[in-house]
Amino acid sequence: MTSDRDPQLLKGVLPMLTLAALTRDESYGYELVAALRAAGLAELSTGTLYPVLTRLERDGLVTSRLVASSSGPARKYYRPSDAGLAALRTQRAAWAALVATADRVLHAAAETAAAGTATTDTAPATAPTHPEGTR
Amino acid sequence: MTTHHDTAPDAPATGGAHRLTWRDRQRLSWWFLRFELAMQDYPGREARRIRRELHASVLDDASRIGLDAALRDLGSPRRLAAGYFAELEHERPRWTDGAVLAAVVGLALPLYSWLGWQMGALDAVDAMGGGTVELSWFGSPVTLTRTAEEISMTTSVTWGPLALSAGLALVAFALGARVWRLRRG
Numbered sequence: 001m002t003s004d005r006d007p008q009l010l011k012g013v014l015p016m017l018t019l020a021a022l023t024r025d026e027s028y029g030y031e032l033v034a035a036l037r038a039a040g041l042a043e044l045s046t047g048t049l050y051p052v053l054t055r056l057e058r059d060g061l062v063t064s065r066l067v068a069s070s071s072g073p074a075r076k077y078y079r080p081s082d083a084g085l086a087a088l089r090t091q092r093a094a095w096a097a098l099v100a101t102a103d104r105v106l107h108a109a110a111e112t113a114a115a116g117t118a119t120t121d122t123a124p125a126t127a128p129t130h131p132e133g134t135r
Numbered sequence: 136m137t138t139h140h141d142t143a144p145d146a147p148a149t150g151g152a153h154r155l156t157w158r159d160r161q162r163l164s165w166w167f168l169r170f171e172l173a174m175q176d177y178p179g180r181e182a183r184r185i186r187r188e189l190h191a192s193v194l195d196d197a198s199r200i201g202l203d204a205a206l207r208d209l210g211s212p213r214r215l216a217a218g219y220f221a222e223l224e225h226e227r228p229r230w231t232d233g234a235v236l237a238a239v240v241g242l243a244l245p246l247y248s249w250l251g252w253q254m255g256a257l258d259a260v261d262a263m264g265g266g267t268v269e270l271s272w273f274g275s276p277v278t279l280t281r282t283a284e285e286i287s288m289t290t291s292v293t294w295g296p297l298a299l300s301a302g303l304a305l306v307a308f309a310l311g312a313r314v315w316r317l318r319r320g
Contacts, residue, residue: 030196046196047210047218054185055222072198073191
C-alpha cells in the first residue's frame, strides 16, 4: 500500500508531520524516522528526513540541543520552537482545508463515475424499447 | 540555538552493539568524501555544520543498526546532497559544474580539435606527395612538414585561438554554473 504513495506527496507534508511528531516529545533524527515509520510512513528514510530537519532548524521552526552520549558522538535532539508551533497550527488548518477540497472533488468524481456506470448497466434494458426502424 | 548538555535525559541506547571495523571506517571516509564533493557549492559554513552533524548521526545510527544499514538508509551521497540543496531557499549557482564544463569546452575540446586538425593536415600533405606547407588555424600561422625524413609542426600562439578558447570557456562556465541563479540568490 505504502509503495503506491507518490513521493512528492510525502515531500510536501513531511515538514508538517515532522513538526507534529516533535510536539509529543523532543527527539533525534533516527528516533523520529522510526516514529514516523511506525505511524505509517514505512518508506521514510533518514536520507529524506535529515535535510528537512536542517531546513526546519534554519527557518527557526525547531530548536536543538546536543546530548552527550557515553558510548558515541553527541546526539542532537529537536523540539518545535514557538514559531514552529504557530507554523504547525497554520499548516494544519491549510491541510484540513485542502483535504476537504480534495474530498469534495473526489466525491463528485466518484458520483459521476457511478452514474456513468449505472447508465451503462441499464442501457441494454432500454434498447429494446426503441423500434428497429428508428435507427 | 544549539546547546550542550552533559547528560542525556534518556540514557543513550548506543551500547556499541555494532563496532566499526577498520574497513568500515574506510568506507565511511569514502562515503563522506563523495558527500563533500556533491556538497561543494553549498554555502560553506552550513555545509561544514551539516557534515559534522551528519557524521555524528551516522556513527550513532551505525552503532545501533550497523554501518551497512545506516548508509543504505541515507541513500547515495549525491542524492542526499541533492536533498539538502532542494531544501535551500533559492537554487544556487553550481560553480564546480561550471568549472568542469569550462575546462572541457574551453581547454580539452580546442586542444583535441587542434591536434586532430594537425594530424589531418599532415596526412593531406603526405597524400599530395609530402613537403612543407604554411597554413593558418584561427589566425595562428602553422608550418607543417611531412617528408620521408621529417614530420614536424611549428606554430606560434596568437590571440585568435586564445580568445576563442577563452570565449568558449566563459560561455561553458556560465551555462554550467547556471549563473542566472545569482539574480534570485
